[in-house]
Amino acid sequence: MTQSTELPPALPEGGLRVVALGGIGEIGRNMTVFEHAGRLLVVDCGVLFPEDDQPGVDLILPDFRAIEDRLDDIEAIVLTHGHEDHIGAVPFLLKLRPDVQVVGSRFTLALLAAKCREHRQTPRLVEVKEGERRSYGPFELEFFAVNHSIPDALAVAIRTAAGLVLHTGDIKLDQLPLDGRLTDLAGFSRLGDEGVDLFLVDSTNAEVPGFVVPEREIGPVLENVIRKADQRVIVACFASHVHRVQQVLDVAVQYKRKIAFVGRSMVRNMGIASDLGFLNVPDGLFVDLDVAMRMEEDEVIFVSTGSQGEPLSALSRMARGDHRQISIREGDTVILASSLIPGNENAVFNVVNGLAKLGATVVHQGNAKVHVSGHSPAGELLFLYNAVRPSNVMPVHGEWRHLRANAALAVATGVAEDHVVIAEDGVVVDLIDGKAAVSGRVVVGHVYVDGLSVGDVGESTLSDRLVLGEGGFISISVAIDQTTGRAVTAPTISGRGFSDDPKALEAVVPLVEMELARTEAEGIADTHRVAQAVRRVVGRWVAETYRRRPMIVPTVIPV
Amino acid sequence: MTQSTELPPALPEGGLRVVALGGIGEIGRNMTVFEHAGRLLVVDCGVLFPEDDQPGVDLILPDFRAIEDRLDDIEAIVLTHGHEDHIGAVPFLLKLRPDVQVVGSRFTLALLAAKCREHRQTPRLVEVKEGERRSYGPFELEFFAVNHSIPDALAVAIRTAAGLVLHTGDIKLDQLPLDGRLTDLAGFSRLGDEGVDLFLVDSTNAEVPGFVVPEREIGPVLENVIRKADQRVIVACFASHVHRVQQVLDVAVQYKRKIAFVGRSMVRNMGIASDLGFLNVPDGLFVDLDVAMRMEEDEVIFVSTGSQGEPLSALSRMARGDHRQISIREGDTVILASSLIPGNENAVFNVVNGLAKLGATVVHQGNAKVHVSGHSPAGELLFLYNAVRPSNVMPVHGEWRHLRANAALAVATGVAEDHVVIAEDGVVVDLIDGKAAVSGRVVVGHVYVDGLSVGDVGESTLSDRLVLGEGGFISISVAIDQTTGRAVTAPTISGRGFSDDPKALEAVVPLVEMELARTEAEGIADTHRVAQAVRRVVGRWVAETYRRRPMIVPTVIPV
Known part of the structure; x- marks a missing residue:
């Protein structure tokens, strides 16, 4: 069903066209373009990080060629949440069309704004909240709260004359979320009652059986490790994982330690999270790194970037013994409260081994429950399908193995097999008269950023x-x-x-x-x-x- | 305790010296040299596979420099089992000293002999069995049955005037082994009664809690998958994992399928295993690939190499759709009955995605219990320490994170902390008067094989x-x-x-x-x-x- 190599025919009047310019057949550079009545809506615009066979490349962008002649037709860019694989390529699209409206939640837009400042851009931002509805040209949007590994994530429903579409964004169903903000399954059920014609669903964990353990179960594990530490404690995690950091902060308060952030993106994002109220910070908890270095070893927790073994990160430098300020000593404790993204194993284990050699106790997801995923595994995806009861399904956000597994789950809940469309990047799916089907294909290649240039490295x-x-x-x-x-x-x-x-x-x-x-x-x-x-x-x-x-x-x- | 950078002093009379020329601080190129009364004994001589920061390198050898002036002092090379990281560098050592005796079990030596034939070498092989004792110069050896992910593995006890040493080789404690050949815990306990002065212990899984599930539990999982398959079935696993392959053979017999081996090393090793009686093969079960290609799709199982995503392997070619004979069709079943060695994730998942895209159902350890490890996790290591009750412990076969975790287990069972010696490659450990301690360090670098040359790539x-x-x-x-x-x-x-x-x-x-x-x-x-x-x-x-x-x-x- 995905073998078409033909350009699609003109979209019939009243139809809705969907094409991913990135993010299907890979995890990263998510960007889905919806077309209806001659107008376009973009959902997400992220970057992909290169693999071993793409050496020297800094980032990979979605391929904008399919829309470069139609930039003026774009009504808006909707961002589901603030992760790099969803917002990282926005500045590159804004270079082509600076005045387009960018729609997203408060935290998402704050992260985007910080990124755009680095590109010297001042985008037109439109802040929305769950429960709100907005119209952009022929697209009527409704936003739903979604739980993920970053605060303030949204799913988006798109109503057009062609039918009702629901895009989950990145999603999981933590039933005890740290911020109390549940994924709006009730809202999804209401949409299901109304009749969802096309459901785009996060496939990342579709191969994994069962359910994600609640994020809040990590707190006691962190507490247990930090309680026993009588020296320095360093916690590394993603710089956008506000709730993970919140739990470290809570333990710090409990054991009368201060918090020092290490790493540019950690300092920046936690500043934003704290300013906007997404991070609950008692007065005087934060100290600068310089101050922290002068404190007793059991009076501070360092919260650092580098959980993926990035060679230039603070944590990697500590592991190699060449961090400018922090030198690891026998008996220090390092917690990698993070996932291990496939492909980063060697880098991460090099860091762990370096720290172990220096005498640190290293706690990571391989030997303690210090991480839970941000994406719904199979058990949760079944809940989603049963709430939404879609007529047509399009698995997104996954490699082929994930897409296939997600498709099988849809079919298991009763979606007709020929209404489940696996459409990798560039495959054009048209929703016409309530049926989604592949109508053709546009060229989607890899667009590489290397240093200051985009596209000249091929x-x-x-x-x-x-x-x-x-x-x-x-x-x-x-x-x-x-x-x-x-x-x-x-x-x-x-x-x-x-x-x-x-x-x-x-x-x-x-x-x-x-x-x-x-x-x-x-x-x-x-x-x-x-x-x-x-x-x-x-x-x-x-x-x-x-x-x-x-x-x-x-x-x-x-x- | 490992910070010494000094050459060690001359070994006092009556002492035993131990130095790893590879295998400690890394997983691979295992080679430990024992010295007593002016004579040397080598245990294992394997290769290490390169990482991302060693591009273009084919293999990494142990560094022979520390013994190159003393080659004539080598009494024997003892091989614990036939994996590449234990035997792969033997031909390179034989080039320096062709007449040295190589001691090992029947299956181990058969694999070594095949390897040496490729190097046009005919080594002096000495076959031993568990329970046997042999003396080589001042080293009295006793061999013990050990269960691992390859048949016929041995642990070796080394008696000298300096004391009794036990080296586990690679080990696990499967209590229901497929071949009924248990790790000889009773023998280890007897050694413990006698008094083990130094215990060298496999650290690979020391970070992992608990116990390994018995290998035989994989059979029913394979059976369940293959029973449901009505088309082609391809099982990929390590070419030396005879017991894994045996279970595939058993399922093939049950469902009246023939077996065709794919991949040079699989064909070779399974031929050896079958000739020597390690693989139980009913007459007429094996068919050549050409014959298999003419059979009905549900009448054959292909057993293939390529489980680590090696780009030139048969399975990778199938996933890319360019295998000369086997093309994957919608509905085929592929089982990766293998571990995922850290660093190979991208390669393996590329294969899985390629197969999924072609429509195959891909079963792997991420979605089914089709693999168990060959190395004892923490729970089993405790059994080993309690059986052996060693005076001194030296964790081997591991990166720093594994060595540290293994050391902690030894201490937990009562070994005195200052009697546990973490000695990475090149660190010299002397056992004198019943106490093992670091006495110095010899240079151990990486010796790279690239194409036909050894050592010129640095x-x-x-x-x-x-x-x-x-x-x-x-x-x-x-x-x-x-x-x-x-x-x-x-x-x-x-x-x-x-x-x-x-x-x-x-x-x-x-x-x-x-x-x-x-x-x-x-x-x-x-x-x-x-x-x-x-x-x-x-x-x-x-x-x-x-x-x-x-x-x-x-x-x-x-x-």
Whole structure:
């Protein structure tokens, strides 16, 4: 059902079109575009973090090409919550259309505003709350409270003449949320009574059976660890996980410790959370890092970034013993109160091992219950399907394994199999006469941000980086007489990333010289042909001698 | 206690020296050297697989430097079991000392012999069984049955005048092992009665609470999945996990399917296991892949390598849709009956997603109980400590987090804290008068195998590869008159792994030309100084323009 490679036909009048420019078939860079009556609505606009086969890339953006000719048709960007994979690409879209309205909850918009300030942008922000309704062109929106691993998350219902759509955003069903703000299952049930034509559902944990343990069960685990600590305590977690940090704050109060934040994003976000009342902070609890460093070791808790093993983070520096201020001592306690995002295992365990080697007691989700997920597993997803009773389902926010598992759950609750549409990025789904179906496909590629540029690093550059990263390169430079083809210098041959042995390439020099003599004898003066000949000789030699495949880079200079 | 950087003093007469040349502070390349009365005994000699910061490396060997002057003192190499991280480096040690005796169990030696044949080596093999005793010089060895994720594993006790040492090898305490061969706790208890002076203990799962579920509980899970399959079934697991494969065979018999092995190491190892009687195979159960491809889809089970997402493996090819023979269809079933080794998550999930996208039902340890570990978790380690009641403990086979956790378990059972020695690779531990203590340190570095060479790729090459892999390079080639310093050609500037944009480097050309004019004007004709000047100009430009850090490679050719 997803095999279409055709551009979709024009959307029939009265229909609703849905296409993800990111976020389906991957976890990250969520961006879904809804089209109705010639107008567009964007839900979320996030970034994806690169994998091993995308070296040197800083961020991956949704692919805006499908809408770049229709930017003026966008009525609004709706943000479900403030995580990077939902808001991180907004500044890049604002560069194309600075005046578009950005709609979201208070905390979400505060995080976005901070991000936009770094990009020197002042977006048009429209704050909404759960329970509110707003219309943007032909799209009537209604917002619902949703529980997730960040405060103030929203689901959004979209009413058009084509029918009623509900998008969960990122969601879980913690029945004892720390802030008392439950996912609005009752509201979802009301929508279900009204009749939901298309339900877009978070797939992240669809493979995981059961239910998420309430966030508040983490508090006592933290308390138990911190109670026993008589030295320094460092807690690392996501810089946006306000409720996790709140529980650390509560334990700090209980054991008369102060709190010092470490890491730029932690300081910034907790400042925002505290200013807006999302973090409950007794007067005088926070101390600056400098002050904390002068306090007794059992009088302070450091709350730090770096829970994913990011090499430049404060925690990684501590683990390597090169943090400017905090040096870990035998008997210190470090708690990684965070998930382990797949792909980060080595980095995180390097940090854990570094801390363990320095003598710290390291508590992490592998040896204590210091983390719960922010996404509904299978058991909770069944509750959602049964509350909403949708006619059509579109799993979102997941890799293929998650999408398939989520689709199976929808079918298990009674959604007809041919009304469950797995539509990866770029697959166009049209809702027409109450039936959702794939109508075509638009091109959605990876858009890489590397340093200051967007888009100039592409697959060819990445493929070169992979070759260079595996085997380095061997360069051969020679100047030739451009009329006779005679080498007027000895060839300069050197390698980088090839061998530590300074003599590693000695044996190929005479082979290159012989080849240059041959090309001259054959009267070859074309620099390109000489370069090719040299590349062939060196490539064959290195494959036979070393069984390696470095990049071979001949430069033939005509003089 | 591990901070010593001094070479150890000469070993006092009657003492026993222990030093790991690999395997402590990491999981892999296990190799422990025991010294007594001027003679050496080596236990295990394995390889380590590289991590992300060791790109292009095929294998990492133990560092033989500490014994390279004493090769003739080696009495024997004892192998505890046949996993690569215990036997993989034997051929490299045999190159240095081809006539050394290699002692191990039947299955272990069969796997080693197959490996040595690939290296065109015919080692001196000495087969031993549990319960046997052998003497090699001053080392009296006694072997004990051990249960692990490969058949025929052994623990080894080493008696010398210095005392009694017990090395577990890799161990777990499955109380219902598939082959009925229990870890010999009774034997360990007898040693404990005699008095174990030093106990070297597998730390892999020391952080994990509890006990490993018996291997045989996996059979019914496999049966349940395969029973429901009406199409093709593919089971991927480690090529040495004979008992896991046995359970697949048993289910195949039950459901009248044949078995076809896929992947070179699977075919080889299961041939060995079957020939030696470690795999129980009814006549006619095995079919060749070609035959299997002509059978009905519900008449065969494919047992394949590739459970760790290795990109060249059969399973990865199937997931990408480019396997020469097997193409996955909607409704096929794939079971990954294997662990997920940290660091392989992305690779494995890429395979799972590829298979899911093609429509296969993918069963893996994340959604079903299709794998159990081969290493004792904390609960089982306590049994071991209480059986052995050692005077001194040395945690082995683990990263720092595992070593620390294992040390804590030893202390919890009553071993005196100052008798537990965490000695990472190279740390020398002497057992003298019944007390084990660190006496110094020898250099143990990483020895990299890349293609056909050992050791020529070192940290400098790897650091270049990391730079090249992240940012590619920009090369600038120019020929200058070696007396005047005048550029006799226009500079050739090109990048690889830098940008897909052919014009990306255009703007730097005039800057380089200006710099060359400047060096000429200053009379600089030294190619090295000209190259440095060019590197500085290009490096500054690229940092400011792109905020990237490619390698800058100037080549200045004197003519």
